[in-house]
Amino acid sequence: MKSIKVGLLGIGTVGSGTFNVLKRNQQEIAARAGRAIEITMVADLDTERAKKLTNGEVAVVNDANLVVNNPDIDIVIELIGGYGIAKDLVLKAIANGKHVVTANKALIATHGNEIFKAAQEKGVIVAFEAAVAGGIPIIKALREGLTANSIQWIAGIINGTTNFILSEMRDKGLDFDVVLKEAQRLGYAEADPTFDIEGVDAAHKLTIMASIAFGIPVQFSKAHVEGITKLQATDIRYAEQLGYRIKLLGITKRTAGGIELRVHPTLIPSARLIANVEGAMNAVLVRGDAVGDTLYYGKGAGAEPTASAVIADLVDITRLATADPEHRVPHLAFQPNAMADTPILPMAEITTSYYLRMHVADQPGVLADVTRILADSSISIDAMLQKEPAAGETRTDIIMLTHQTQEKNVEAAIAKIEALATVVGTVTKIRLEELG
Amino acid sequence: MKSIKVGLLGIGTVGSGTFNVLKRNQQEIAARAGRAIEITMVADLDTERAKKLTNGEVAVVNDANLVVNNPDIDIVIELIGGYGIAKDLVLKAIANGKHVVTANKALIATHGNEIFKAAQEKGVIVAFEAAVAGGIPIIKALREGLTANSIQWIAGIINGTTNFILSEMRDKGLDFDVVLKEAQRLGYAEADPTFDIEGVDAAHKLTIMASIAFGIPVQFSKAHVEGITKLQATDIRYAEQLGYRIKLLGITKRTAGGIELRVHPTLIPSARLIANVEGAMNAVLVRGDAVGDTLYYGKGAGAEPTASAVIADLVDITRLATADPEHRVPHLAFQPNAMADTPILPMAEITTSYYLRMHVADQPGVLADVTRILADSSISIDAMLQKEPAAGETRTDIIMLTHQTQEKNVEAAIAKIEALATVVGTVTKIRLEELG
Numbered sequence: 001m002k003s004i005k006v007g008l009l010g011i012g013t014v015g016s017g018t019f020n021v022l023k024r025n026q027q028e029i030a031a032r033a034g035r036a037i038e039i040t041m042v043a044d045l046d047t048e049r050a051k052k053l054t055n056g057e058v059a060v061v062n063d064a065n066l067v068v069n070n071p072d073i074d075i076v077i078e079l080i081g082g083y084g085i086a087k088d089l090v091l092k093a094i095a096n097g098k099h100v101v102t103a104n105k106a107l108i109a110t111h112g113n114e115i116f117k118a119a120q121e122k123g124v125i126v127a128f129e130a131a132v133a134g135g136i137p138i139i140k141a142l143r144e145g146l147t148a149n150s151i152q153w154i155a156g157i158i159n160g161t162t163n164f165i166l167s168e169m170r171d172k173g174l175d176f177d178v179v180l181k182e183a184q185r186l187g188y189a190e191a192d193p194t195f196d197i198e199g200v201d202a203a204h205k206l207t208i209m210a211s212i213a214f215g216i217p218v219q220f221s222k223a224h225v226e227g228i229t230k231l232q233a234t235d236i237r238y239a240e241q242l243g244y245r246i247k248l249l250g251i252t253k254r255t256a257g258g259i260e261l262r263v264h265p266t267l268i269p270s271a272r273l274i275a276n277v278e279g280a281m282n283a284v285l286v287r288g289d290a291v292g293d294t295l296y297y298g299k300g301a302g303a304e305p306t307a308s309a310v311i312a313d314l315v316d317i318t319r320l321a322t323a324d325p326e327h328r329v330p331h332l333a334f335q336p337n338a339m340a341d342t343p344i345l346p347m348a349e350i351t352t353s354y355y356l357r358m359h360v361a362d363q364p365g366v367l368a369d370v371t372r373i374l375a376d377s378s379i380s381i382d383a384m385l386q387k388e389p390a391a392g393e394t395r396t397d398i399i400m401l402t403h404q405t406q407e408k409n410v411e412a413a414i415a416k417i418e419a420l421a422t423v424v425g426t427v428t429k430i431r432l433e434e435l436g
Numbered sequence: 437m438k439s440i441k442v443g444l445l446g447i448g449t450v451g452s453g454t455f456n457v458l459k460r461n462q463q464e465i466a467a468r469a470g471r472a473i474e475i476t477m478v479a480d481l482d483t484e485r486a487k488k489l490t491n492g493e494v495a496v497v498n499d500a501n502l503v504v505n506n507p508d509i510d511i512v513i514e515l516i517g518g519y520g521i522a523k524d525l526v527l528k529a530i531a532n533g534k535h536v537v538t539a540n541k542a543l544i545a546t547h548g549n550e551i552f553k554a555a556q557e558k559g560v561i562v563a564f565e566a567a568v569a570g571g572i573p574i575i576k577a578l579r580e581g582l583t584a585n586s587i588q589w590i591a592g593i594i595n596g597t598t599n600f601i602l603s604e605m606r607d608k609g610l611d612f613d614v615v616l617k618e619a620q621r622l623g624y625a626e627a628d629p630t631f632d633i634e635g636v637d638a639a640h641k642l643t644i645m646a647s648i649a650f651g652i653p654v655q656f657s658k659a660h661v662e663g664i665t666k667l668q669a670t671d672i673r674y675a676e677q678l679g680y681r682i683k684l685l686g687i688t689k690r691t692a693g694g695i696e697l698r699v700h701p702t703l704i705p706s707a708r709l710i711a712n713v714e715g716a717m718n719a720v721l722v723r724g725d726a727v728g729d730t731l732y733y734g735k736g737a738g739a740e741p742t743a744s745a746v747i748a749d750l751v752d753i754t755r756l757a758t759a760d761p762e763h764r765v766p767h768l769a770f771q772p773n774a775m776a777d778t779p780i781l782p783m784a785e786i787t788t789s790y791y792l793r794m795h796v797a798d799q800p801g802v803l804a805d806v807t808r809i810l811a812d813s814s815i816s817i818d819a820m821l822q823k824e825p826a827a828g829e830t831r832t833d834i835i836m837l838t839h840q841t842q843e844k845n846v847e848a849a850i851a852k853i854e855a856l857a858t859v860v861g862t863v864t865k866i867r868l869e870e871l872g
Contacts, residue, residue, distance in 0.1 A: 021726045025586050031651060031774035032583050034762055129581075135727035137581025145565075145573025147468050148747030150461050215467060273733060276712055290457045291571035291744035294734035297709060298727060308727035311584030322760040326470055329755060338467035 003036035004318050007067035007098075009089055010079040011044045014103055014130070016053045017303030018077065018310045033315045039077075043067045068093040075317055077310060078102040087111055094118045094126070099321060101313040103130035103306055109204040112211070112218040116331040123325045127313035132205040133158050133282045135305030136298040137312065142212045142286065143333040149288025151213040153253040155266075155435055158205045160280035160300045161196035162228050162248040164188045166265075167278040170236050170245065176229060188280050198227035199248065199263040206250030209284070210261050214254055214342060215334035222344035224262035231265050235357060235428060238399050239267050242383055244355075244432065245275040251433065253350075258343040260350045267355050267401075267432040274435065285435060348408035353382065353432040356400045356414070361422040362389045367398065369420050377413040379405045395424055401432060439472035440754050443503035443534075445525055446515040447480045450539055450566070452489045453739030454513065454746045469751045475513075479503045504529040511753055513746060514538040523547055530554045530562070535757060537749040539566035539742055545640035548647070548654040552767040559761050563749035568641040569594050569718045571741030572734040573748065578648045578722065579769040585724030587649040589689040591702075591871055594641045596716035596736045597632035598664050598684040600624045602701075603714040606672050606681065612665060624716050634663035635684065635699040642686030645720070646697050650690055650778060651770035655697070658780035662700035671793060671864060674835050675703050678819055680791075680868065681711040687869065689786075694779040696786045703791050703837075703868040710871065721871060784844035789818065789868040792836045792850070797858040798825045803834065805856050813849040815841045831860055837868060 008015055019039055022029065030036045043064040044050040050060045061067065068076055068089055076093040078100060080086040086107050093100050095118070102108065108115070108128050119126045129139045133156070142151070157163050161183060168179040180197065183189035195201045203225040211218045228248050239246050244267040253260040268275045273295055277283040282300030287293050299305035320328045330336065360366045367386070374381060380403040389396040402410065414427045444451055455475055458465065466472045479500040480486040486496045497503065504512055504525055512529040514536060516522040522543050529536050530551070538544065544551070544564050555562045565575045569592070578587070593599050597619060604615040616633065619625035631637045639659040647654045664684050675682050680703040689696040704711045709731055713719040718736030723729050735741035756764045766772065796802045803822070810817060816839040825832040838846065850863045 017726075021584055025584060025725070028586055028651075029584060031770045032579075032766070034766070034771045135724075136730055137577050140576060140581050141573050143468075144752060145576050145748055146744065147751045148457055148461060148465060148744045150464055215464075273709060273712055276709055288571075288744065289461070290453075290740040290747075292735045292738075292741055294572055294732070296730070296732060298730035302728075304726040305728055308582065308584045308724065311726075312581055315583045316580060319756070319759055319763045319765060322763040323755055324758040327755045327758040330468070330470070334467045335470045 003038055004074050004314070005040045005072050006037060006075045006077060006314060007041040007043070007070060007073040008039050008077045008079065009043050009064045009067060010081070011042050011050045011053055012079065013303045014306045014310065015079045017307035019054055021304055021307045022311060029311065029315065033318055035318065037314050037318065041067050041070060041073060064089050065092070068096055068098065073098060075099045075101060075314060078104060081106070083107055083110060090115055090126070091118055094122050094124055097122060097124060099124045099317045100126045101310055101317070102126065102128050103310060105131040105201065105204040105208065109207040109218050109220040112208070119331065120336055125317050125320055125328065126331060127317055128208070129313050130306045130309035132208050133284055134298065134300040134302065135308040136282060136284065136296045136300065137309065138209070138284050138296050139212065141296055142209060143329055146286065146288050146291060146294070149290045151254070152287045152289060153251065154209050154213055154284060154286050155274065155433060156206065156209070156250045156284035157247055157274065157277050157282055158250050158284065158300060159196055159202040159248060160282055161189045161193060162202070163277065163282070164280040165197070166228060166246060166248065169233055170240065173233055173237070175233050176231060197229050199225045202248060202250045203263045206252055206261065206263055210252035210259060212333040213252065214259055215332070215338065215340045216259065216342055217339060219344055222261060224264065224347045226264035228265055235355070235430060238357065238385060239355065242385060242399070242401060243270050244268060245270050246430065247275065249433065255345065255351070257349060258345040261344050262347065262350060265430055267430055268435055272435055348411070350407050351404050352407070353404050353434070354402045354410050355430040355432050356402065357428040358398050358417060359395055359424040360398055361424070362394055362396045363422065366422045369422065370398065370417055373413050373416045374402070377409050379403070379410060379413055439474055440510050440750070441476045441508050442473060442511045442513060442750060443477040443479070443506060443509040444475050444513045444515065445479050445500045445503060446517070447478050447486045447489055448515065449739045450742045450746065451515045453743035455490055457740055457743045458747060465747065465751065469754055471754065473750050473754065477503050477506060477509060500525050501528070504532055504534065509534060511535045511537060511750060514540060517542070519543055519546060526551055526562070527554055530558050530560055533558060533560060535560045535753045536562045537746055537753070538562065538564050539746060541567040541637065541640040541644065545643040545654055545656040548644070555767065556772055561753050561756060561764065562767060563753055564644070565749050566742045566745035568644050569720055569732070570734070570736040570738065571744040572718060572720065572732045572736065573745065574645070574720050574732050575648065577732055578645060579765055582722065582724050582727060582730070585726045587690065588723040588725060589687065590645050590649055590720060590722050591710070591869060592642065592645070592686045592720035593683055593710065593713050593718055594686050594720065594736060595632055595638040595684060596718055597625045597629060598638070599713065599718070600716040601633070602664060602683060605669055606676065609669055609673070611669050612667060633665050635661045638684060638686045639699045642688055642697065642699055646688035646695060648769040649688065650695055651768070651774065651776050652695065652778055653775060655780055658697060660698035660700065660783045664701055667701050671791070671866060674793065674821060675791065678821060678835070678837060679706050680704060681706050682866065683711065685869065691781070691787070693785060694781040697780050698783065698786060701866055703866055704871055708871055784847070786843050787840050788843070789840050789870070790838045790846050791866040791868050792838065793864040794834050794853060795831055795860045796834055797860070798830055798832045799858060802858045805858065806834065806853055809849050809852045810838070813845050815839070815846060815849055
């Protein structure tokens with residue numbers, strides 16, 4: 001049986017992980033795939049390092065074009081990252097009739113529509129399981145496993161760095177800055193952690209999942225992206241007292257008016273399985289109309305977990321490539337001519353519950369004023385926590401959990417509450433999802 | 437585009453669920469699959485009921501042969517259950533060149549090898565996602581999503597009835613018999629619950645997963661099958677005090693000497709995600725050498741969750757059927773000519789940790805005698821709990837958690853402990869897995 005020849009663009013952490021797993025498990029993988037799959041060519045600017053990592057067993061070049069133009073290569077793995085060179089090379093590989101595997105969530109979330117169109121026209125496959133939640137086969141689950149369902153919503157912990165930080169903040173009662181430094185020391189956060197802690201990475205992944213779930217084009221620019229940098233240890237503590245944990249969730253939901261697409265810190269009931277996903281682990285909870293809730297849990301990053309997804313894509317391609325192109329799994333789950341133009345809702349239009357914390361003067365009438373404002377806005381209160389002022393303090397915290405309401409509604413009420421003379425500073429607002 | 441015509445054998449709970457979901461989501465499913473998929477013929481002994489359930493929209497017959505012999509039918513769904521008629525009909529459908537989808541775990545676990553061989557020879561696909569863990573796409577995850585991995589072990593809560601009973605026993609401190617009646621009243625347990633509570637159903641599912649994970653033929657007869665009927669509320673309570681929960685787990689593990697394949701009540705640390713899977717829910721934890729631990733959670737039974745898996749198989753077949761047969765996903769994950777004959781270990785040869793409870797006279801030297809026996813058998817003690825005798829009692833319970841050891845080793849030690857004059861009755865032994 002003819003072996004499948006793979007070219008690798010970029011041999012960093014995931015690239016060398018892929019090379020190593022393919023080699024270590026080559027017999028088992030071939031026994032499943034029915035043919036050998038081998039990396040025969042690697043392009044990397046650091047050719048010396050690339051040669052060392054591949055034990056001199058493969059051709060190493062510093063010009064990626066030599067890989068994408070090589071007629072012997074069947075599949076190109078793109079592990080360069082970013083939107084620039086990576087995009088050019090992916091498009092060149094497609095133009096040359098090669099299938100592509102990529103772990104590049106930024107590329108797919110921003111240029112996926114163009115890339116899939118090119119692939120469709122050329123009759124090749126672009127696979128990207130590794131772009132979302134690392135080794136968890138969530139793309140496959142959404143696109144194939146749950147294909148019978150009308151997906152209603154997805155809520156995912158899809159960034160390990162922020163989940164590690166939030167777990168540590170809760171566990172040890174530490175502030176964000178302190179834990180971030182610790183996470184950097186341990187290698188759970190990068191030297192420049194912006195993409196992770198500001199929610200951009202999670203929003204890339206969420207954007208991809210939303211497209212597959214709802215049959216819409218990728219639209220990263222319309223995602224609401226909010227990270228954890230402003231989250232205070234005190235809110236994690238109050239949430240816990242009320243029976244909730246705070247997670248950075250990517251949430252996408254189908255509603256009558258459109259699709260919600262948002263990444264932000266979220267209170268979820270402590271009893272939910274997903275609330276107990278701690279450390280750098282990822283988990284995605286999916287609600288389908290037929291299957292109900294299913295959850296997928298595992299490592300969302302790292303050399304070999306990501307390699308696991310990259311290699312699964314390689315094997316899938318060897319299979320699907322022999323299928324009639326019209327019978328293949330569509331890139332974004334729905335046939336290109338059956339995609340919907342359902343709008344993405346602006347944040348003002350989304351509906352959820354809220355955690356509100358306000359610092360107030362400890363004097364009669366404050367609570368009456370606040371609850372009157374909420375009632376006038378038709379916002380019902382689900383739970384409340386009022387603390388005794390600390391010794392020598394004349395102010396105290398009031399925490400309220402609301403029932404579901406529209407974001408613009410709660411924003412208007414907050415503006416009124418903040419205008420009260422008895423309320424000090426701003427109201428802290430964190431969204432809350434029951435996921436039940 | 438030509439629609440796919442499906443014949444349904446048996447329209448009970450899952451059958452009508454499948455009919456309903458296919459109809460309700462027909463547009464979305466067609467938009468994914470690229471063609472309509474419709475049930476055009478139903479065979480059921482109760483034709484009147486079948487006509488009612490399908491609103492008179494499809495041909496209803498009482499002879500299943502009319503479906504499997506119908507040249508217009510592309511795929512046959514077998515939802516009859518059992519090994520007798522179901523097996524004959526599946527083999528006839530295969531002989532007639534039809535693809536088959538089945539939710540019949542008993543059939544696959546006991547006659548899978550013969551069925552897959554027939555399908556292989558005829559070039560058709562037999563799909564069985566619905567046979568394991570209902571709507572959770574675990575077969576797909578194991579067979580395709582984790583294809584890069586050497587699977588090390590699987591531990592699953594794969595029977596909802598027993599998980600519901602165990603959750604209730606723990607939650608309410610009730611005895612098995614009481615909760616079983618409650619479960620029957622609520623519809624979580626059948627009138628004859630033997631297959632569920634004795635572990636047979638879980639062992640069927642585990643047998644199938646073990647084959648896919650390790651590339652061995654299905655060998656249900658070699659599985660160790662132990663249910664929850666003898667489990668006492670007192671052990672659930674003691675386990676909790678030691679930081680563990682008791683679940684009915686299906687465990688299959690690759691070891692140097694062979695493959696462990698066993699279903700039994702198991703202590704697992706309360707902090708593990710899978711320990712927090714409560715009620716009738718299912719979850720499967722898989723360890724792969726590259727990906728690490730991944731977990732898959734959802735409803736393991738019910739009309740529409742199971743229908744979700746059945747329909748996913750229908751769509752998969754429409755795709756894979758157009759692929760070169762040698763490039764399809766093999767029925768048991770590995771190519772038929774690459775299957776291994778790795779032996780299944782007898783229980784005496786398995787290695788795990790143990791919870792041991794003994795009822796002893798409250799007098800000096802008992803503990804010394806017991807610990808001496810364990811030490812002589814090279815069994816290390818990991819934790820111990822000794823209760824004060826109850827008022828007026830002269831006997832007390834000692835609970836020990838051991839480190840890993842071989843089953844035959846612990847059995848021999850138990851025999852010696854039971855022979856001590858100071859030990860009353862038998863020693864309760866429950867296996868313990870850290871899953872860490």
